Amino acid sequence: MSLADGAVISVLLITDEDVVRARKVVRDELAALKFSMIEQTKMVTAASELARNTLRYGGGGRAEIEHVTGNGKAGLRVSFIDDGPGIADHELALTDGWTSGGGMGLGLSGARRLSDEFELDSAPGKGTTVTIIKWKAF
Amino acid sequence: MERIPILRIGRLLLVTIQVDMHDRLAMTLQDDLTTRIVKDRATGVLIDISALDIVDSFIGRMISNTAAMARVLDARTVLVGMQPAVAITLVELGLTLEGVKTALNVERGLALLEREEE
Numbered sequence: 085m086s087l088a089d090g091a092v093i094s095v096l097l098i099t100d101e102d103v104v105r106a107r108k109v110v111r112d113e114l115a116a117l118k119f120s121m122i123e124q125t126k127m128v129t130a131a132s133e134l135a136r137n138t139l140r141y142g143g144g145g146r147a148e149i150e151h152v153t154g155n156g157k158a159g160l161r162v163s164f165i166d167d168g169p170g171i172a173d174h175e176l177a178l179t180d181g182w183t184s185g186g187g188m189g190l191g192l193s194g195a196r197r198l199s200d201e202f203e204l205d206s207a208p209g210k211g212t213t214v215t216i217i218k219w220k221a222f
Numbered sequence: 223m224e225r226i227p228i229l230r231i232g233r234l235l236l237v238t239i240q241v242d243m244h245d246r247l248a249m250t251l252q253d254d255l256t257t258r259i260v261k262d263r264a265t266g267v268l269i270d271i272s273a274l275d276i277v278d279s280f281i282g283r284m285i286s287n288t289a290a291m292a293r294v295l296d297a298r299t300v301l302v303g304m305q306p307a308v309a310i311t312l313v314e315l316g317l318t319l320e321g322v323k324t325a326l327n328v329e330r331g332l333a334l335l336e337r338e339e340e
Contacts, residue, residue: 100244107242107276125276125307129315132278136245180316190279194315 093149097164103135106147113149113160119220127160127218130198133191134164134214140185142166142212152217159200159219164212171206178204226251228258234335235262236328238270248284256291266335267292270328272303282317289322298338300324302331 093113095106110131114124131147138145145166152161171177178196183189192214196202199216206212224247229236235258237251255267269285271277277285289299302325312319325331 100246104242104244111275122307122310125305125311126314128276129278129311132276132280136278136280188279188283188317190316194279194317197314197316198311 091150095147097135097138097146098144103132103139106135107132109149110162117151117158117160117220119218123218123220126198130195130216131162133195137191138164138166142168157219157221159217161215161217163215167211170208170210170212172208174204225254228254230262233264234266234268235259235264236268240273243281245280248281252284252288255288259292259295259297264297265339266297267299268328268331268335269299269301270303271301274308275305277308277312279315279317282312282319285322286319293321298323298335300331300334302326302328
């Protein structure tokens, strides 16, 4: 599968199997952009963490995947969007080991480490959108 | 319900994970392994992840938990075949698989478990 310019793939995140599907779509798009195995694995792992968060803490939502370009580089941007409770304390949520739900607390902070760009847009009652980007040199 | 098959070789249990597991399947595997350790009085568990191209924090925790439960039941766990990209990613993720020994492949994993026995 190859995304046309500006095209976005949307993956619903409602079930456990959807997380697996999201991983596969992200993997396929990274491979299409010819990212290295290591870069692919890091980004897919980040996507898996965030997709799971959307499911477990966001009450379900969706992932949006698209090709991007910037500064002469190609990249893949993935956003994880939910209408859940939202995150009040961003800094706490981004602390290694902190979890509100019995997990390992590495999802958000790990995704930030594994991607090149990371953005958290969330507030109580306003849902959560986490966006990650992986860039490659042309 | 789908399950990942667990093989028994003597007092050792062998699991080869060949599918991209969703969370429920991973939890089922954790429960199945623990049940089998007791039922078969296993002294060792070998988990082959050579086919996995991603191990995230949930799967990592499943593996650590399984090893911890095995330990409580006096069995040792060895993880084999971790792909290099997975190893690199786990370190960057900050995930330490505590209580889990690793080996390059099934053969060396079995040898490690046998050494542990003596």
